[in-house]
Each structure stands twice: as structure tokens, then as C-alpha cells.
Amino acid sequence: MNKTLRWTARTVVVTMSAALFGAIAFGYYTYHRAVDNLVTDDVIVAGDQGVPMPPGSPTLAPRPAEDTTILLVGVDSRTDAHGHPLSREVLDELRAGNADGEQNTDTMMVVHIPADPTKHAFAVSLPRDSYVDIAGGFGTHKLNSAYARAKNAKLTELLNNGVGQADAEKQATTAGRRNLIATVTALTGLRVDHYAEINLYGFSEITKAVGGVPVCLNESVHDKYSGAYFPAGKQTLKGVDALKFVRQRHGLPGGDLDRVRRQQAFLAGLANRIFSAGTLTDPGKVTSLVDSLTNAVVLDKNWDLVSFAQQLQSLTGDRVRFFTIPTIRPDLPTPYDGSAVEVDPAQVRSFVQELLADHQSSTGSGRTGKPEPPKKGKSSVVVQRINQTADEHPIDASEVPCVN
Template sequence: MDNRYRYSGSYRRPPRPANGLRKAKIAVATASALTLLLTWFGWTQLQQINSGLTTADVIESGTSTESPADGSEDILLVGMDSRTDAQGNSLSPELLAQLHAGGDDGESNTDTMILVHIPNGGSRATAISIPRDSYVDIAGGHGTHKINSAFAWGKNAVMGSLRQQGMSGAQLEVQSNQEGAKTAIRTVQDLTGVTVDHYAQINLAGFYDITQAIGGVQVCLKAAVDDDFSGAHFQAGEQSVSGAAALAFVRQRHGLPKGDLDRIHRQQAFMAGMARKVLSAGTLTDTGKLAALADAVKKSVVLDQGWDLVGFAQQLRGLTGGSTQFTTIPVENMSYETPHDGDAVKVDPFKVRDFVRGLTATTTTQAPPAITVDVLNGAGVPGLAGRAMDQLVTKGYGRGDTGNTAARSTTLVTYGTGGEADARKVAADLGGGIDVSQEPSLAGGHVEVYLGSDYRGPGAQGWAAGGSLMLNGAAVRAAPTTSSDAPITADGVTCVN
């Protein structure tokens, strides 16, 4: 028990955050990405991006481009190891040399695949990385290969017929890329069981331009690296990277302790830093950065047809850095010997689908939750309150407020008059062994959780290694994690290999 809050034989309610949660939430919203929608300049920049983007008809019939019935959005983000821009034009040899892109082998492989799930309301996001060497069935009857080749299989399958139609140059590149994207989307859908609603593709040059436009991204390395293959030459600790250095940071594969998994952690940490930077008021109020960002996106990003970025941005008003989480599908073997494709990453599609379902499932209960929970972080672990809240919501609790509170050593659950049973249920779902205490000022059906440094329940690092989630009455086993590969969030800078 934490004696700091003991008074007259009972617990005194721990102090709320200095200015109250509601004021804190207002402050966060003001600094969020959608603050730009409140300014004329920000609005016009979004409109210009929306009207000037390169789009492709890649969401096939039977897959609606409108929001699904539950209001969630599933977006496939693809980073292309491509030597052309979004319009199909070849990148200059000088730029390719600066980016350490290496020789062009004629293939159009995907360097990165991330499935982003945004539930109804847009207040949080989960980004699920798929290792590029995952050995999977390629959609369209192309056999079993590394998932990063799905795009190339689809593209190459139509090149001959498109040439017969008289296409060449940039037009041939754009049209064949469209078929490659369709194959990549179908392959990800087959692997994860998720219907992709939207598609976004960025090339090598796009990474370069976008990171420069926002003034760099803050990252952190556990140790210095010196890799001539990717051009990654970085010191240990926190640092800002942009342009060619940013690309080298996310592309390094050689010399990493865990190989491709460390590379994925690099990408996740980088994207978390980018989300944090774009969500910051410093980017959103800088007209120069916004204009440069708009130009970079239009030049290097391909989106599916019909994706209204302005409308999508309005859905994300509540998104903040701490509510953006990055994770990776479960893997069976990082060095699986394949018959024809060399070493690959072995994955079990059934386990992958269960894992993704556990992160994306939406409860279908129509009645309002009987218990609403606030979660306050006194443990000093960035993003812990948001992660714990997300897990409680999957168990059927109402989403209350999250925020920080005074540092404390023990976790405590407080309840109002007649709410002891509710509090004990919450405490049990947080792992048990947690004290409960009455707080008469709380309304009925409302519970507050104060996380202390002793907290090891849902949302804490390492919890998934021995826990499971209850979703729609079924237990879903999460992928094993350790303290070194727990989900990364955009709340704070995470040091990686």
C-alpha cells in the first residue's frame, strides 16, 4: 500500500493532474494534427494535397472505398524499393547514389508493409508491421514466396499485355504498378483476414523529401552503427535524421543483432517519431513546413482512388502520439530455408489472423458499458495509461479519461458509493492483486485507476508474454513479446538497435 495517501484509516484520493484531465485533453487536442483544420492555411494545404495527388484504381470491386459498417478504417502502407517517382518517371542517378539505392535489378519489391487499423472515432491507431521476407501464398496463383515480391508478381504478370497495347515509358510503369498494388493488397488481406479500405504507397525519394520537409525526425539508437551498404553511420543516443540519413536509418539490414526484426523496430520507431513530429504544433503552425510537406506528398505518394484526405483528417481529430501504437505480426522462424527463395521468415497464417483479430476486433454490443473507467499514469512509463485503457475497452469497459498523475509506487482502483464490486472487477481484469478504495465523489458506474510503478497488467511491457485478451467472449492469445520488443508508441522516443 502507498502510505502517502493514507488518511484516518482510509485512502485519501490521489491528486488529479495539475489542471484537470479535461483541460489536459483540450491542450492535447489543440496540439493535435487536426489543429491545422482550424486555420485557413492548413485547410487550403490539405485541399491542395487532395487535388494534386497521384491516385490508382487499386481497391477492387467487392471492397468498398467507403467506411465499413463499424466505422473503422484499415489502411495498407507500402514503402517501395523503386527507382521511379509516383508518376512513373525514373529517379536521377545522382539522387539514387545519394540514397545508397544500389543497382536496379528490374524488380519492384516492397521494402515495407504496414497495416494501420483506426477504429471508429479515430482517437487511436494500431500499426501492424509485416516482415518483408514473410513466406506466404501470393494472391493470383503465383505460388508461395516472400511477401515483398507480391507487388512484382502482379506487375510482371501484366507487362506483356500492356506492351502489346502500345504502352511504354511512364505510362507502362504506372499501369503495371497498379496491378502490382492489387496483388500486394490481396496477399495482405489473405494473410491477415482484414479487408483493406485504403492504400498508400511511397517510394525512396518520397522518404527523402518528406523527412526534409518536416525538419527531420527524432530517433534513438542503443549503440553506434557504421554500415556502408545502407549508408547508415550514426552515433548512439538520441538524434535527428532527415533526407538520405533517414532512409539509411530505416533500410539498414546488415550488422543488426536481430536482423529484419531490428529493421522493423527501426521503421516503427521512425514512424512513431514522424507521427509525433507531424502531430506537434511546431510543424502544424509552420507555413513553410506545411507547404513543403504538401509538395513532397504530391510528388512521391500514390493513394487509392476515392480516398478523401480532408474527410479522413476530420475523422482523426482525437489522435495523439500516445494513442498511436506499433507492433509486428507473430513469426515462427526468422531463418526459414525455402525451396527457391533462399532464407525467409516463416509465419503461421492462422496465428497471424488471430493476432490481427485481437488488435482490430470491434465489440458488437449495442448497450452502453455498465462501467466507465478513467486511467491515470503515475508509473512514469510513457503511453502506459493509453495502452491499459485500450485493453480495458476490449473487455467491454467504457472509455473514460486518460492522463498523468503524481508518481506513485502502487496501483490503486477507486470507486464511488456502491461501486466496490465494479472496482474489484476492474482490478481483477488488470491482473489482480490491486488495492481498491472508496472515493465518495465518484459517480455510480465510474471507476478510476491510478497506475503505479508496480503495474504489470495489460498494456505494460512484457504483459502479452503470459496474457490473453477476451474479445467477444473468446480468448485471443497475443504474440510473444519481451521488454525489448514491446509495442512502440509515438509517445516519447524509443531507443532501438
């Protein structure tokens, strides 16, 4: 367990916001260049997010109106944030195949930030292979397909109705994002206020901009699929190597769940690099970070990032906790989607509601929110968690947890 993990939620959702905040100090021109060039999309819709919700969807969990919930998404896209196909050279470097525009969501995290800085924030990872009801009437499939299924269906509809390719692609992509938001809302019971999406190439470039990210492996890895060839122990990764580290899933004992834990550890290292290495006080690094973000990130159009960054200045790292939703079997056989991660939506929603209750009432000296030991039997729930609480032994923030 690592103290830097307590910074994860803040770093995950506001890397782009922190860059803008740093840009303000750097100069008026840099700030406006960042804001003007960021890609936005109209994906947040009141009520049911604008798409049919899965049958039996719950009433959204109650919460103070001023709290903020963000859906952070990493997409396996062969285009940049502006929709431009990546070059063959870049695709080969990333081992990303062809620039076909397909957008599966490889990383999904819900981050809840309370308006009251004395209360705890939390981030919850959603494994991409979770087998869930997909919004929009698409049936039960892996969570990471919610975006692509809705996008492809909308694209076909629009093209058949005579809409031009460019306009159809844009509208279909918005439909995909909205469908993912609706699916996550139904699964977790949390209303999503803001959306942040990052693509493969942009992720690679961001790690270069901050000078690399420290990671640690329990054992050496040799994965021909992702190209991940790393020694055991501590090391600093950037660019394509960083991307290989977070994308590897073959050869990991826990499969998708191990991949989630590796992503969490990596984001902890990114937190360390951004907030402890002088990144936001270095004009050159701020410029590089802003440039990489404008080609990497898509945000909902109504998100005031500067105000959000200012709000987070009062949220200390020890008031952020990081979780993964409860899961059952990691190798659930499915009719059409191969092996998936089994989840019980009712247990997921109950888990999230307990987090809301615990973190809304906590002031740093309340409950730790430690999960109960897994129960035996078919209904057993395995709660994967990386967390550092006040009653545990803290580790220096410069260190990074070792993972598989």
C-alpha cells in the same frame, strides 16, 4: 517503451492527411495545389480485391462497417510517385542503384481505425521477408515480392498483346498494388479500405520538410551496404541519413525484425516532430511538406483525406497501439528466396481477430492486450511489440526509444 509510439498509427497513415489539414488553415490555394497534385490509383476493389486469392483464404474478420483499415506501404522504387525516373545524382545520394522501375515493398503496415473514438486503434507491422502465399497464383514467397511479381507478369502480358509501354506500365503497377492488397488481406483476414504508398526519395524529402526526426541507437552502427554510419545515442536525422537509418538490415542482430522495430521507432519520432514541433502551424513547413508529398505518395483514388484527418482529431494518442505480427523462425530456409521469416497464417489471423475484439470492446480501462509469453517448441510464436498502455510507466512524449 515510449509514449510517442502511441501516436505512431495516427502519424503513419495521415502524414499526408495532416499536411492537407494544415494546408486548409494556411490557405485555399495551398490546399487545392496539394489535392490536385497528389497521385492516386484505382487499387481498392470490392470482394476479393480483384485478383485470385491464395488457396484456403479465410472469411474476412467481422468488424463495424464504419471502421477503416489502411495498408501503408514503403516501396524501394527508383522513380517518383508520378513514375518519373530519379536522376543519377539522386540515385547516387540514396545509394539506390539504377532507375529500373522495380518496386519491392520494404515496409508494410496495416492500420485499423475504429469509427468510435472512445475505442482503441491499432497498427500491425508485416515484416517484408515473411514467407507467405502470394495472391494471383504466384506460389509461396516473401511478402515483399507480391507487388513486383504481379506487376512484372501483367507488364509482360500487356506488352505481348501490343499495349504501349506507358499504358502497360501504368496498368501493371495497378495490378501489382492490387495483388499486394489481396495477399495482405488473405494473410491478416482484414479487408483493406484504403492504400497509401511512399517511395524512397519522397521519404527522404518529407524528413527534410519537418526539420529532421529524432532517433536513438543503443550502439554505433557502421554499415557499408546502406551507408548507415551513426554514433550511439540520441540524434536527429533527415534526408538521406534518415533513409539509411530505416533501410539498414545488415549487421542487425534480429535481421528483418530489428529493421521493423527501427522503422517503428523512427515513425514515433516523426509523430513527435509533426505534432509537437509546430509543423502544421508553420506555413513554410506546411508548404514544404505538401510539395514533398505530391512527389512521394500514391493513394487510392476514393480516399477523402480531409474528412479522414478531421475524423482523427478525436482519436487521442493513448488509444493507439502498435504491434508486429506473430513470427516463428527469422531464418527459415526456402527453395528459391533464401532465408525468410517464418509465419503461420492461422496464427496471424487469430492474432488480428483478437486485436479486433480487444480494441472494439476497449474504452481505455479494459484489457491491455499484452501477449502471452512465447511457448517452447516448433510451434512457438514470438510476438514483437512496441506498446504503451495505461498500467505501464509512461515516458515523456519528447523522448524517443533506443533501438539496435
